[in-house]
Amino acid sequence: MTVHDYRYSLLDPTHTLTECRALTPGRYQVTGNGGSIRVGDRLLVTLKGSRELSQTLTVDKVRHLINPPGQWVAVCSGPVFRELEILKWQVDCDGCDARLDFEFAVDGALGPNARTPAAEARIAELGWVNRSGAHLCPTCQGGRL
Template identity: 60%
Template sequence: MAEHDFRFSMLTPQHTLIECRSLAVGRYQVTGNGGSIKNDDVLLVTVKGSKTLHMRLNVEKVRHLINPPGQWVAVANGPAFTELAIHQWKVNCNGCGKEQDIEFMVEGKDGKKALKPAAQARITELGWKAVGEHHLCPACGKNAS
């Protein structure tokens, strides 16, 4: 099992994601070029409409195409969204005043009640610490420990 990074990058044009579309909730069809994709591998793919978010997809089966050379089509399992919504918030460090824009994904039909838990999870994922309603950036969080 290998992990292949197909997030958008100008540094790896030989490994490109051509299409990623939803077949059903939590099931995706991914078309790409490059890499040696095999069954049970993990693909990191950029979320459409996002600058920083990506999804981890587990390849169930892959078919390598003869023409064009290097192209493949895979069926993969991943996050189960029926209506994906991307939100952007600003988080401020209460220690040093640093401000950072964050993006996070939520299930669109869950509405506003899902925003705060999803934002907190993303902030934690980025290395920030939450202390009540206050936030500490990764640098201030290390100093506080």
């Protein structure tokens, strides 16, 4: 199975997404050009409204269109969001005062209590740690605090 990268940062007119929309939570319809998409392949797509977040979708069905040449429509499975929210937060390192400006995705239907765990998960993805409530950047993780 192949991974096809359709994030905004790699746009190419012969290899782009025309549309990516949610059919139901966890099911998506994706229309694109190029890439020789097949069932079982994974699509890496930028989340709408984000400058850096992406999600991975797995192709369940694909139909290659005759006209225009190279265009396809796929039904995919992926992350389950009832109400996708993209939030921008900041965290400061308690070791050196470095600041991390970051985005994270959360299901807005889960309410405000879901925001902190989603933010902590994103911080961990970016290489930061939370030790007993103190956030440490990658440089300061060597034993301070």
